[in-house]
Amino acid sequence: MSEFKAAKWPRKLRSTEWFGGTSRDHIYHRSWMKNQGLPADLFDGRPVIGICNTWSQLTPCNAHLRDLAERVAHGIYEAGGLPLEFPVFSTGESSLRPTAMMYRNLAAMDVEEALRANPLDGVVLLAGCDKTTPALLMGASSVDIPAIVVSGGPMLNGWFRGERVGSGTALWQMSEDIKAGKMTTDDFLEAEQAMSRSSGGCNTMGTASTMASMAEALGMALSGNAAIPAVDSRRRVMAHLTGRRIVQMVKDDLKPSDIMTRQAFENAIRVNGAIGGSTNAVIHLLAIAGRLNVDLTLDDWDRLGREIPTIVNLMPSGKYLMEEFFYAGGLPVVIKALGEGGKLHKDTLTVSGDSIWEEVKDVRCWNDDVIRPVDQALTANGGIVVLRGNLAPGGAVLKPSAATAELLQHRGRAVVFENIDDYKARINDENLDVDETCILVMKNCGPKGYPGMAEVGNMGLPPKILRQGITDMVRISDARMSGTAYGTVVLHTTPEAAAGGPLAIVQNGDMIELDVENRRLHLDIPEVEFSQRMAAWTSTVAVPPSGYARLFFEHVQGADTGADFDFLKGCRGAAVPKDSH
Missing domain, CATH: 3.50.30.80 (IlvD/EDD C-terminal domain-like)
Structure with missing residues (x-):
């Protein structure tokens, strides 16, 4: 390219501050990017889309996200964007000590600073294990550039001697059976081989599946995202379509603050009650709301969940697993049921550009024992009690x-x-x-x-x-x-x-x-x-002597407000930092 010519775009993009001119600084930024073999015309003014990837072999739930990132990139290219993948700190509950929750805020800080400091116009958030979803949403909310979630999806059903084995749930049950003398250690070890038989997160309605559902209920993921099994080809299709969609979101300047309104959080709280979702969702949604300056409290959880029936028959509350939930129609069926019962703000916006009701109004339930009619609910008053x-x-x-x-x-x-x-x-x-x-x-x-x-x-x-x-x-x-x-x-x-x-x-x-x-x-x-x-x-x-543990101890707030850091509340925006070159 002998002369830089920016393509026409509906508005000025953030990335043009890095790539959009012929000055020494612009050439500096572009020329280094080209050492990856990127053609010159990829810097012609098209949107630069980050793929924020929590892939890590130390986070088993997320170990398959490299493949999904490639699918996202395909969609971004098709829609006329430039995809650039980058890693952020990955929090895996199954391995990280003392607990992944201690590092959720660290991951959120990583996401926020990466988004603000880099030439990104929009971002696809690749999440899986339970803390990665709220961490990515917290960080993206604090910057407030167009963002959309793709979940890694749940594992396939586990089976042991003809019985379903639910991630975590079966572990707690069998551990108690060992202590009660109902199960031998050899049986326990044999059952271990059946617990995690495919890529993906927990196959129960644990926190990973709950937070994937919360992302969808908030409008931050394409409809149907939450329940597709990790190894199902339709999970790759979801990633591909998400890549296409984020480019249009940048054109429309559709940001997290436009989607995650007070009404969207109320929808998510009610959905959590209907699915029998994790208590961890309380902390995570409070933290996300805090980044957006949305006034959400513990009392809202109690008030909004009081009359919500739990209609999803999944472990740990019921008997099925996420694979059956997907086959039954997944979260759109649940959202539709809430809408028909007058428990949904139907006009809340989603990343699709349509309202949440438009996304679900025509879906059908294919198994009414997995997703039950309201009059056959597992619990008449589900939700979370405060x-x-x-x-x-x-x-x-x-x-x-x-x-x-x-x-x-x-x-x-x-x-x-x-x-x-x-x-x-x-x-x-x-x-x-x-x-x-x-x-x-x-x-x-x-x-x-x-x-x-x-x-x-x-x-x-x-x-x-x-x-x-x-x-x-x-x-x-x-x-x-x-x-x-x-x-x-x-x-x-x-x-x-x-x-x-x-x-x-x-x-x-x-x-x-x-x-x-x-x-x-x-x-x-x-x-x-x-x-x-x-x-x-x-x-x-004991007060930790130094390091991140000391920072955490001194600045973490209580569970009743989301256990975020006091200095991270609110949206700090996407203002482009000064160029040092």
Whole structure:
């Protein structure tokens, strides 16, 4: 190319600040890009689209995303854009210690800064494992350039001796069966081979599938994206079509802030109730909303979810897995059911350019045992319950669809574990003073306490209780639990114990009252004693000496506002940084 000539475009693109002229700086930027074998006419003013890839072999759920990135690139080229793939920090819950949640905010920072600092006009967000979806949406929201999500998709069904094996859910069940003497270790090891038989994320309605569903319900992914199995050819088609679509979104300047409105978040909360989605969605949606300056609170989760029936019959709440959910019609069927029941803001915009109702109004359900009619719902009132009281003044959450109905109103004696190490040291002790009416309490497992707020809230029951045939007890903590888990588990108790919340003062033998119907969580001790304990409390949690752990400890906010960093709230925009050359 002897002379640079920018192509006509409806508006000035961000990338022209890097590539759109004949100055020394423009030539500097273009010439280095050409060492990858890119033809000169790719820099003629067409939109530059980033493919933000969380591929990593250390994140098994995302290990197939390299292939999807190629499919996205094909679509971008077809639509007249220039695709440029780049990696960001990948958070994998199955391997990362102390917990992937500790690094969600780090990944979001990586995404945000990569988008702002590079010559990108739009971005395709490739996500899979549960924290990668909110991290990418958080980062993209803070920059607010056109963005669209492609999920990696769930694994195929696992099968063991004729029974479905759900990711995570079966692991928790079989682990309890081992302790109860119902299963041998050899059987457990044999079942392991059946748990993960294809690429993809959890095949239950765990947090990965929940967050893929949230992306679709928010309007940030093409309709049908959430449920297509990772190895199904239609997952590649979805990636290809997404690549095409992002180019038009750049032409239209269709940004996350245009799509993820207050009404879109309300839709997503209701969808979460209908699918029996993970409690982790509460934290993640609050964090995403915070980046967009959308006023979303814990009380919205409780209010909007109260009358939403859980109609998706998937583990851990039901019996099927994501593969069957896809064959039954997937998330569009659920969204349509909410719309027909008057529980959907039908005119909210999606990345397709159409309203969410236009996307789903003509879909059909192909298996009404997997996606049930409202009058045959698994739980009449699903959603996420928000509990308050003197034990959780900032709120705590519980998932009714995964709980035991008889325990939703319960009074029991507290058996207290000061932290996760104390729990592991004592839970299998045959002399532990516990019976099935007790309430297991674990402290110091919140954002500051663990640190990172690990998925340990679904505490395994004591073996001597399991041997009695008891499979559920009330459990309370400031931790999270995996979306694949189940039980009558109170989570995200706020303020957390490490920050001096009332959970920190609970003692063995205290009586605790749980009343889900009245949204109450109460530590039943005299008010004078309550005040005295609070006044005498001192932290036992060590402050990390340095590094990211120290940054996390000092700046992470509570679960009730999304556990984001205090300095990352709000949208900082896409203003082009100064050129240093």
